[in-house]
Amino acid sequence: MPEKRKILIIDDDKDYGEAIKMVLEKNGYAVRHALNIDDGRKAIEKEKPALIVLDVMMDKHTDGFDLCYDLKHDDACRNIPVLMVTAVTDKTGFKFSPETDGEYLQADDYISKPVSSSELLERVKKLLN
Numbered sequence: 001m002p003e004k005r006k007i008l009i010i011d012d013d014k015d016y017g018e019a020i021k022m023v024l025e026k027n028g029y030a031v032r033h034a035l036n037i038d039d040g041r042k043a044i045e046k047e048k049p050a051l052i053v054l055d056v057m058m059d060k061h062t063d064g065f066d067l068c069y070d071l072k073h074d075d076a077c078r079n080i081p082v083l084m085v086t087a088v089t090d091k092t093g094f095k096f097s098p099e100t101d102g103e104y105l106q107a108d109d110y111i112s113k114p115v116s117s118s119e120l121l122e123r124v125k126k127l128l129n
Helices: 014-026 037-049 063-072 088-092 116-128
Strands: 006-010 030-034 053-055 082-086 109-111
Touching: 006 014, 006 037, 014 030, 014 116, 030 037, 037 053, 037 063, 037 116, 053 063, 053 116, 063 082, 082 116
Parallel strands: 006 030, 006 053, 053 082, 082 109
Antiparallel strands: none
16 A cells, blocks of 8 residues: 655644644545644654645744745755645735745745635645646
8 A cells, every 4th residue: 555645734723724634634645733833844854744734824924934935945845845725815915826926935836715625635636746
């Protein structure tokens, strides 16, 4: 049996992160959920996930942007796809897109919360292929 692809969720909303985790696990992925940036960094180093699902606003409003930028400029992590799943647009009014904000938003894909299970799975599969 092939090894399950590892996905790391970094989101300070415990309930939302756990809901995403359940959806992904039901679809055959091995999933870990970190509740903050520090725990997320440790999990990345330890587990080398195949994909990171990353929130933007956690302790600081820029935590997700900052972590994603750091990952994409780190030789050991730059090839790990990052899917940003966030409510930053609803909370701030600012619209972000990898196409228009590529310098700062270096995620491989971006979805606004809330996201449907089918949309999440479609984006995850696309990034892992």
